[in-house]
Amino acid sequence: MKTAIAGIALALASALCARAEQAPQHSSVTIDLRAQRVNYFSDSATIQARGDVVAALSNGVTVRGDACSIDLSLRRIVVAGHVRLNAPGASYGGAAFADFLAFRRAYFVPLSPTPDRWTFLNDDYGHPEKGREMPGDAFFLTDLGDARPFIVAKEAVIDPENYVRFDAASFVFLNGGIQTPALPRYVRNFSHNQNFGVNSLAGATYDIPYGIAGSSTSLDTAHFRYDQQRKTYFSFEHHSVFGQAGYAVFSVNPITQPAKQWSWLTYLPTGTSSALVFDAQLFTYQYGLIQPLSSNGFADLRLTRALRNSSVTAEVSQAYGNLLAPNDLGYYGDPSHSYTQNHPTTEGVAWSGYDQRAGRSGLTFRLLSGAGHTRDVFGVGGSAKRDVESLYVGAIVSTPVYRAPWGTGLNGIYQGQHVWLSYPNSMDFQTVTVSESKRFSSKFALTASWVFQSVITRRVDETLASPNSSTGLVPQPASPNGLPLLAGTLTAFPHVSNQALVLTAAVAPSPAFQFTVSAQRNNYRPIQQPFVAGPPRYQAAADIRTRLGKTLFVDIGRAYYFDWAGQRWSPAFSIQVSEQ
Amino acid sequence: MIFAAIAFAAALQPGFISHSMAGAAPAVPQAVQTAPPDRAAPSPTPLPxxxxxxxxxxxxxxxxxxxxxxxxxxxxxxxxxxxxxxxxxxxxxxxxxxxxxxxxxxxxxxxxxxxxxxxxxxxxxxxxxxxxVVTLSSPKPNPDLAPRQGLHPSILSKAVTVTVTVAVPPNTPFSDDVYMATDTSGWNAQAIKMQRLDGLHFQIRMELRGGSDIRYVFTRGTWSTVERDRAGLQRASRSLFVAGGDAQIIDATVYRWADLQ
CATH class of the missing domain: 2.40.50 (OB fold (Dihydrolipoamide Acetyltransferase, E2P))
Known part of the structure; x- marks a missing residue:
């Protein structure tokens, strides 16, 4: 099976390389901009240059002038003041030059012998259209008021659709209060391609990405990170995108500590209605890149295809308990890195219907089903059985939001799933949510909800360890014993349930400030004891999200447990700074 | 016709009334007397x-x-x-x-x-x-003036209140938040946090400059919880172009999340 997965990975890698070669050449113009001062205003997606400006476009045009403004949103470049325009076979002097790159139109005001208005169509600089009407703001230099730049440099390479690259960038912080010395090459990606956002790094309290290389189809990023367990460390991530839908992401996290996670995420459309997903993770304990002391991981391959009113996903995954060759000692380095052999393989097929309306009732429903097979020569889930089959069916039923008294909106949702295992065993998962909301104004809303969740298992000890989602055995979030985490607690009894009553108030007086506060009461059965089973009986939580700068937001949250086994506050504030 | 309209407008000017009333009979107003300077015929002493x-x-x-x-x-x-x-x-x-x-x-x-x-x-x-305007060539019309006019984002551009409301699939965990990830944020999965309206809807109201052109997708806070199309396949990013006007309303629907079947 190892060979099979490796073969699939190789075939996929080959397919990706072939796809990259077949991808059409990107036609966008890149600009090599040099000046006495090049400023990048990230808030307004604008680059401005002053003093001895030279803008060399990749289509062979070079423009010199006193000032330059590049609007990355509109993909326009304007060079103004004592302009000298050199293009293949043509050279002109004038007052201002503007290139609307998205439309392949360039506008120019020559001054000698007399001012005129010229338009160059489709990069034909030898034959200007003279006197042709221009857009009213053809040469407008974006007005940024008193805004401070984010980056100051003397040179930049700009792909107006995708990225800007500075070879010696000084960063400006605190409204001009701090300016760093010139730092190594920095790439800022602002592509419309959403796949540059795919994140393969595990969560961290702080993450400062620094683009070190990039193009219109790739981005390499170093991350300076902090979390409470690992403290500070560096990570690396690479993105490659194929067209608008395909991507491959690779990362090492952290790269500066021995406990490393190597990740590979791939999404490859195989037609207009199907796609292949390949995810693999490798966990190693190694100093630098020397022989690891432990190595395990998994590989997962999924093919999803849209049908008429539903979709089907076939999935195969392989978990590698140990990728190091066994030795006589039974461990590597020291006994804490012992040899563990475990090779579960899981295959499955899942079917999911689209949301359908139930006649004129207003209800919508979705049906789910799937089948899976798990194999492990050493026994599945710790049992003596080497092969286990599974089958599941499920449904989601939802009401619309009904208008209720006092201007409230009332809504109910039912989710249920029944699973058969060939141990034999069976499991039932159910969630019922009823919520009522009242919107007092555009700035204040109140929601009361009742959430009932239950898990019924014939034999709680005969479940699957490490199954995959296509078999229907791991309701989200995944849990170690194959049963769902109920209210954040591992399911350890044949019949468990939790009723949660939640009251949430959301206040948003302005887009720059959001405040959410909630009170929750949990009733977990059969027993609700701290550190044994069940969540805190009562808890209150608050979350504030507010603006730090023009594009920076901070999100701070914390919960209060009302003396749950001596615990009053959640262990720490959750703090997240993000860019908008 | 234009001159007639100008003449009518001129007749309403207080100065004109007093002038015309000086004679015994109402005089036909002369366009040159009150027309705007840039439409007037050259006069001996035009205004700067x-x-x-x-x-x-x-x-x-x-x-x-x-x-x-x-x-x-x-x-x-x-x-x-x-x-x-x-x-x-x-x-x-x-x-x-x-x-x-x-x-x-x-x-x-x-x-x-x-x-x-x-x-x-x-x-x-x-x-x-x-x-x-000094120009060597005679003005020519531009039949395909493709670039948008008057929407250049600048401090002069008018802020537009944009309200985005999204309907989420019923299996969205009730305790989860919904966000918009945008290209302007480097596709940060938590770029814009939305407020829950009811059991199935979230909303955000933003002030955006006219001319802004934004791509976005909805997430539940991470890229592994990004929205998918009905079949669970990756969908193209959504597009938001802020046109003129005072307000803009966008209604969207998320059919599925990447991590939920």
Whole structure:
């Protein structure tokens, strides 16, 4: 099976390389901009240059002038003041030059012998259209008021659709209060391609990405990170995108500590209605890149295809308990890195219907089903059985939001799933949510909800360890014993349930400030004891999200447990700074 | 017809009434008496025009506005700071704003008063009478003026209130938040946090500049919880173009999340 997965990975890698070669050449113009001062205003997606400006476009045009403004949103470049325009076979002097790159139109005001208005169509600089009407703001230099730049440099390479690259960038912080010395090459990606956002790094309290290389189809990023367990460390991530839908992401996290996670995420459309997903993770304990002391991981391959009113996903995954060759000692380095052999393989097929309306009732429903097979020569889930089959069916039923008294909106949702295992065993998962909301104004809303969740298992000890989602055995979030985490607690009894009553108030007086506060009461059965089973009986939580700068937001949250086994506050504030 | 309308408008001017009443019989108003200076026929003593706008060059005896219009600069034309009236203490470089006085008789700029901030004085440079614009070629219409006009994002662009409401699939965990990830945030999965409206809807109200063109997708806070299409396949990013107007309303539907079947 190892060979099979490796073969699939190789075939996929080959397919990706072939796809990259077949991808059409990107036609966008890149600009090599040099000046006495090049400023990048990230808030307004604008680059401005002053003093001895030279803008060399990749289509062979070079423009010199006193000032330059590049609007990355509109993909326009304007060079103004004592302009000298050199293009293949043509050279002109004038007052201002503007290139609307998205439309392949360039506008120019020559001054000698007399001012005129010229338009160059489709990069034909030898034959200007003279006197042709221009857009009213053809040469407008974006007005940024008193805004401070984010980056100051003397040179930049700009792909107006995708990225800007500075070879010696000084960063400006605190409204001009701090300016760093010139730092190594920095790439800022602002592509419309959403796949540059795919994140393969595990969560961290702080993450400062620094683009070190990039193009219109790739981005390499170093991350300076902090979390409470690992403290500070560096990570690396690479993105490659194929067209608008395909991507491959690779990362090492952290790269500066021995406990490393190597990740590979791939999404490859195989037609207009199907796609292949390949995810693999490798966990190693190694100093630098020397022989690891432990190595395990998994590989997962999924093919999803849209049908008429539903979709089907076939999935195969392989978990590698140990990728190091066994030795006589039974461990590597020291006994804490012992040899563990475990090779579960899981295959499955899942079917999911689209949301359908139930006649004129207003209800919508979705049906789910799937089948899976798990194999492990050493026994599945710790049992003596080497092969286990599974089958599941499920449904989601939802009401619309009904208008209720006092201007409230009332809504109910039912989710249920029944699973058969060939141990034999069976499991039932159910969630019922009823919520009522009242919107007092555009700035204040109140929601009361009742959430009932239950898990019924014939034999709680005969479940699957490490199954995959296509078999229907791991309701989200995944849990170690194959049963769902109920209210954040591992399911350890044949019949468990939790009723949660939640009251949430959301206040948003302005887009720059959001405040959410909630009170929750949990009733977990059969027993609700701290550190044994069940969540805190009562808890209150608050979350504030507010603006730090023009594009920076901070999100701070914390919960209060009302003396749950001596615990009053959640262990720490959750703090997240993000860019908008 | 235009002249008739101008004449009618002129007849409503208080000065005209007193003038016409001087005679015994009502006189037919003459268009030249009250027409705006830029529409009037040349007269012996036309009024100077006050024009304002962003300038991109001051060179070879011409002043060139961001509209691309070049006007002749009179020899010895005074250049002063708009605020102080003294010589500007800053360089006259592209992007500066100016209020200029155009002598209608000579067609030359007599004075230039500059400012680093936009000036709302006189006639916008874009409306300068074409006969004063120095251009070698005869004006030609542009049949395919494709670029959008008047939506250039700047501090002058008007803020538009954009309200985005999204319906989420019923299996969305009730305790989860919903966000918008945008290209302007580097596709940060938590770029814009939305407020829950009810059991199935979230909403956000934002102030965006006219002309903004944003791509976005909905997430539940991480990229592994990004929205998918009905079949669970990756969907193209959504597009939001902020046109003019006071408000813009967008209703969206998420059919599935990447991590939920």
């Amino acid at each position: 025009l006050l024009l304002s706008g962003q300038i991109v060059d001051l060179e070879s005896g011409f002043i060139v506005f961001a509209t691309g219009d070049a006007l002749k600069l009179a020899s010895g034309a005074a250049i002063t700071d708009y605020g102080s009236g003294a010589a500007p203490a800053y360089a006259i470089s592209p992007g500066i704003y100016a209020v200029v006085t155009l002598d209608a008789a000579s067609g030359e700029i007599q004075t230039v008063r500059t400012s680093r901030k936009p000036l709302v004085v006189g006639t916008p440079a874009a409306l300068v009478p074409r006969r004063y």
